Amino acid sequence: GAVAFDPQPVGTSASARTVTVANTGSAPLRVRGVSLSGGDVTAFAVVADHCSGVTLNPGSPCPVSVNFTPDADGNRSATLTIDGDGAPSATSTLRGVATDAPLTATGLPVDCGQSTATRCAVAALYQHLLGRPVDDAALQNYSTQLDAGQTTRQQVATAVQGSDEWRTRMVGLLFKALLGRPADAGSLGYYVPQLRSGSVEDVTAAIAASQEYFARAGGSNDGYVAALYHDFLRHPPDAAGKAGWVDQLNRGASRAAVASSIRRSAEAQAVVADAAYRQLLGRQATSAERTNLGNAMVHGLSFQAMQASLIQTDEYLAQAAPLTLTDAAVASFVDGDPKGNPGQFTATVDWGDGTQPSAATVRKAKTGFVVMASHTYGAHRSWTATIHIADVGGSQAQTTTTVVV
Known part of the structure; x- marks a missing residue:
């Protein structure tokens, strides 16, 4: 039978x-x-x-x-x-x-961990300036003010930089860069008040003028000048430049005066500007940008104001909540067929902004599959995208996800 x-x-x-x-x-x-x-x-x-x-x-x-x-x-x-x-x-x-095996799909949120682009920017600002996640109260306060037009990102950055938390972190970063160690409590107690009343350049030069820095440079004027060039200008000293600075030290000029002169030079300020572009905008500054911002700092633009001006740019907002998504994971799904492979699936994404749905790529994941897609939105806001997945055998699945740009 x-x-x-x-x-x-x-x-x-x-x-x-x-x-x-x-x-x-x-x-x-x-x-x-x-x-x-x-x-x-x-x-x-x-x-x-x-x-x-x-x-x-x-x-x-x-x-x-x-x-x-x-x-x-x-x-x-x-x-x-x-x-x-x-x-x-x-x-x-x-x-x-x-x-055909059934498909079970789940949407994957695409965002910076926040619900609006403004909140993304505030969260990024705190991470950049304080090296930590933003607390809920500050996030709510600043994002509400920004959305209402009561403040700007530049003003928020200035407020954060006016805190002793920022000054403490700044002194710690300078100690790590110049002395190769964390700042001890006594040093923080000394330099944080100096930064409160002075400038980043002043505190940088003071640390570089310390006996500890001089000893790390080999304990000689030649080594000291070479170290300043390395730390402030990012290259070895030229023979004439080195001879000139060493001669000044030999004639009685203070290490603080020499360190301050080199740190405040247009070349050193351009190096600082380039580092800020890398940190805040995720790219190298152009030659013109380096020169212009470096010269502005030579003529009085403070380190804090330089950072805040970059945070105010549209480019910074685009970094925090980019309008263009490239190979973003928008959904995951599992197939009942244990022998399933990416080639047997097709996926499309309706991005929710009125544009035509676009094809997506299916890739094998550790568990199941993931849908990867690229798109450029026209405005910063929270969007709802719909992902449709189909198997060549006929099974289909649909899910939605939130995209914050």
Whole structure:
């Protein structure tokens, strides 16, 4: 006889079906064993065998239960064989149709961890200036003021820079850069008040004028000038420049005066400007940008005001909440077919901004698959994107996600 299973999605198990074996002879029959064979044998399994090793009296039956768990699409079949002592084997054909595996999709939020572009910018500002996540109260206060037009990002940056938390972090960064160690409590107690009343350039020069810095430079005027060039200008000193500074030190000029002169030079300020571009805008400053901002700092623009001016730019907002998404993970999904591969799926994304849905890329993930897509929005806001996924076998799934730009 034959056993037919209802259509079953790949990777799932059908309810077991029972094959009844009966002794149709006139003498007792011992059942030796039950086996499965055929090209699709892996799609079927014996889940309960009450026949193997049993001796059946004439007319007596015994049951064998079989289930169907397809591992690939299409028609599947196998043969169930029951062997008995001294009697021909009995067989039953098992048939089942494997339908396409179901897809389960989940949207993946695309944002900076916040709900609006303004909040993204405030969060980025705190991370850049204080090296820590923004606290909830500050996030709510500043984002509300920004959205209402009551303040600007430049003013928020200036307020943050006016805190002793920022000054403490700044002194710590200078110690790490110039002395190769964290600032101790005594040094913080000395330099933080100096930074409160003075400038970053003043404190930088004071640390560079310390005996500790001089010792790290080798304890000689030659080594000291070379160290200042390395730390402030990012290159070795030229022979004439080195000779001139060393001569001044030999004639009695203070290390503080020499350090301050080099640190306040247009070249050093251009180096500082370039570092700010890298940190805040994620790119190298152009030659013109380096020169212009460096010269502005030579003529009185403070380090804090330089940072704040970059934070005010549209480019900074675009870094915090970019309008252009490139290969962003917008959804993940799992397929019931354990043999599924990215090539059997197609995915599209409706970005929710009125543009035509665009094709996306499906990639294998550690668990299941991920949908990657690129898009450029026309405005900063929170959008709802809809992701549609289809399998070549016919299964489909749809999910939505939030995109904050």
